[in-house]
Amino acid sequence: MGEFMTETQQSPLSAVEGPRPDQGPAPVGRHGPPDGQEAAVILERARASVDPELRRAVESLPASTRRIALYHFGWQHADGTPAAGNPGKAIRPALVLAAAGALGGHRTTAVRAAAAVELVHNFTLLHDDVMDRDATRRHRPTAWAVFGDADAVLAGDSLQALAHRLLADDPHPASSAAAARLASCVVELCAGQHADTVMERRGPDDITLDEVLAMAEAKTGALLGCACALGALYAGADEAEVEALDAFGREAGLAFQFIDDVIGIWGDPTRTGKPAGADLMARKKSLPVVAALTADTQAAAELTELYRLPYRDGDLERTILAVERAGGRDWAQTQAADRMARALDHLSCAVPDPEAAGGLLSLAEYVTRRSE
């Protein structure tokens, strides 16, 4: 999935030049408009809470793998000199801490769990970048591009181990249950990445909508759900609450993925910071594209023909139009709204008090408003 990064925030309304998708039922009892300011504060606080724990874990690595991890987190340049650090927007740690708070726990008790989730996220980024041959991450060359594949894989392996060590060392009574849940999440993330690599190799008429939805849930939804579930566990929540928080995070994660994919095609490149239609040119099988490919229309057939061949100059407008005409854009926007509504349902089950749920609501709104 994309990173929740440093790009300028924009609402789907401005990013997507079309009718604003129905965002589902408006969260009840919110104070003031959901303008992202509250989320920004929550994210900043989460980053400030988690960074020392994260940094301590990474500093504990032996020199050889530490160097790669410090580079990946933006704390060092490739030559080993200190850098300002740009480890992303801390959305997952923020979800852990907000979930703990929403269920009556104290956020500080869940800081190690939040750091563990962030370590797992970064382990998957290191490995996924190797497999996907992505050369840029957080506006810098990826770790494999600087240090080579082996070093990036070993740094990722080490971060996974550090995540589990943080929880194993945590005396909190929920730490074992959290560790088991995080380990299961890693298994799911790997299956999601596997599905992604397999689908990349397949032809455009050889992918089902169910497959791409399952992939998006495993790759994107699983860790956001796990983050919320871990926060609930650390607050001493019961099983039903933990599962509801997991479902909330999963659905919010899927809503994010739909919006992210829509913005990737119809977003304003001057605001997203990515060249217009880069994903289409790379023939990526994003959610709106697969929805369009699997529609039984003339536009779907045209899109399939276009996707059979590598991108050629001048194809972009036709490709965008085919996805739109085959219904890919409308479907993705409807799905995003639907997933967001489901997320809010799950949240209100576990946390009926809108005041208590406020932080999680802000974060869910944030991830579906962001641009890439």
Add this chain to the structure above:
Amino acid sequence: MGEFMTETQQSPLSAVEGPRPDQGPAPVGRHGPPDGQEAAVILERARASVDPELRRAVESLPASTRRIALYHFGWQHADGTPAAGNPGKAIRPALVLAAAGALGGHRTTAVRAAAAVELVHNFTLLHDDVMDRDATRRHRPTAWAVFGDADAVLAGDSLQALAHRLLADDPHPASSAAAARLASCVVELCAGQHADTVMERRGPDDITLDEVLAMAEAKTGALLGCACALGALYAGADEAEVEALDAFGREAGLAFQFIDDVIGIWGDPTRTGKPAGADLMARKKSLPVVAALTADTQAAAELTELYRLPYRDGDLERTILAVERAGGRDWAQTQAADRMARALDHLSCAVPDPEAAGGLLSLAEYVTRRSE
């Protein structure tokens, strides 16, 4: 490190055509000669105890990554049809169970820990084979050679996660301490593999003996030490006993590596199953080779010149002779004996009763008697 595999057992005396290295002080109070029969029984029992737990963990994976793991463990052919299974000799699980028994624990309580160690071992094999481009493992094509790099990396990632989940789910009071220790061991294994990949790229006059010793300890000693330490933890041992067992396993692991490297050069190819001098032809920087390269003799200089260039037909005899003349063989054999003596010292500190220590002694002898 090499696998403790299905090759015919042979003593260093028969494998290494030279004076038998001094094996250090003979273990006291042993019943009958250390002929490997006792170890074979212990290994077989460990395999039988751990396999159901291991198989259950692997079967819990999603279909996509499960297929790769089942192939790696030899439980499936590449096409997904069932296979007899050949997951190696179970030396690490056997060490966990034997250590638990030696310190008064019941071996059955440590079965999950033993399976976790075996999962970590197999995760590193999957990843190391990708990095080292090793095409064969346990007499079959490696997972990356069959399924590709991405699949092998993802299967390895999943096995690491399964290892941590086994311990997180284990209600035994030592499971958290064991999980923290296993996670730290993974960090060390990664650093060892990193050192290995770095040294492979360096020239023959750019490697120190300290480096190659540290690499061997991290890559080979760490997990054998961790296996013994986990067994001790599960037996409720105190910190000093746990550390002594870790040191025992580490030193035995290093002794193994010295013998393994000696056999790799001077072993009988008809018994080792590997072509004579394959490691030398590949210009591998094994322990005897680095000892020879860093000796300040004429033979060392000749070896350095030979190692600067890729192998050419006819070089093998000269290379073997240069390693031997520069003292690489004698040094490695002395080191193996020395490490074994240290291992036994550590063991007798923690387990003074030779009867109780018998299983661990048999396993230590086994790993330093094996052939590759």
